Amino acid sequence: MTASGPAGEFAGLVAVVTGGASGIGQAVARELAARGATVAVLDVKDTEFACDVTDDTTVRAAVAAVAERYGRIDVLVNNAGIGAQGAVDGNTDEEWLRVLDVNVVGIARVTRAALPHLRRSPHAAIVNTCSIAATAGLPQRAVYSASKGAVLALTRAMAADHIREGIRVNCVNPGTVDTPWIGRLLDAAADPAAERAALSARQPHGRLVTPEEVAAAVAYLAGPASGSTVGAELAVDGGMAALRLRPEPS
Template sequence: MNIAAAGSVFQDSVVVVTGGAAGIGRAVAQAFIEAGAVVAVLDRELAELPLGAVALQADVCDEEAVARAIGGFGKTHGRIDVLVANAGVSYPATVEDGPLADWQQVFDINVLGYVRAIRAALPWLRRSRAAAIVNMSSCTATTGLRRRVMYSAAKGAIEAMSRAMAADLVHEGIRVNCVSPGTVDTALIARLVDAAPDPAAQRQVYNERQPTGFMVEPQEVARAVLYLADPRARSSVGTVLTVDGGMASLRLFDS
């Protein structure tokens, strides 16, 4: 994906993407790099780091490691302009499934992982002239899907948290927003498709979740993130930008 059309607005911007070594996060990091930004990827595994990204190896559950990694990157550049909080894990389950210890771990990664990254970045975001935080939500926050109770709860928390943070930080010139994707065609989905008894049928199930009939591409989500991070989008604050193929709002019933 070439983001050169975004012009020089992100030229030399200082950006951190958590969970940026795979899937949506990798597409986001790559998009910022192509737009001229200095990008750090914070992740546990960095084997698929986008070309040109700075590696920050840390587990988002480790507060000291996250603070050290993000703080060091901020200190090197004197500021952070954009934080994209994206690191997370899936957990297919009904309310009765799985030990509560698993649920607590998922919440620790998917919600408190965002909190740790944002806390570490805020002192450096305050040094930026156009600071932005973009949190990754999900269609599951507003659309009930089977066996997604824990994941939905975590993403609902992210959306609620983002609005409250936006209210807290808007007067400091730090904009907080969310992107809410539908089912995104990532390597994770590919692995789930390949593991299914009928891979073609499983892929069709994922496609047909979206009224468009096809899954969301990671690059589409990346473009949404870049829009919300753009200093020219100064009136977008406390918002949730959906990139879900109409999943949340369309009901294709015959009249």
């Protein structure tokens, strides 16, 4: 899948979005295209640039194909990721390694393949999709939280390593987003309506975050308006990380 939009702040720029075939990634691809970018979606399915972020060969081939077709890469959105449930004893070693391989090492694989192209861009930016799970203890999310905590630390380390090369690195920290993965969790719950209400209630603004809201934050971090924003995490969580509201009167 590729897309390009009308003139905007990303006009003339090429953006790569991993995990862009659905959910947050799809919303990001659409938002960047609407703002003028030529967008190349990397995903394991339903996309022109097939890419498995756990396979270095396919990663390098996909990134090279994008650069060959469009002549440049200016923006990288490391969005590909998977979820997992369970306490610290709730997943096998294989599942721990699988989640970390996709969510953390996958970012490293795609970034190192894209770096030679980003270094040649005068507008280079990387945005990683992190999570509220990196900054707040959530029940039954041990391996997922560990992976996203690593993404937050990795974002800061990457920012320090590459700022003097002219590459800005930041991350976005969504709360619970209304994505297909959350939809599957709700469908599997004993009472989907009650589970949705509970997930909505734990965010102070009282609802799930939309993929489009996360996409707008990603576009800000990747764009020229955030030229002095480096090594930052931007919360899009309805106030979940920062606010401590008193209970409503009964």
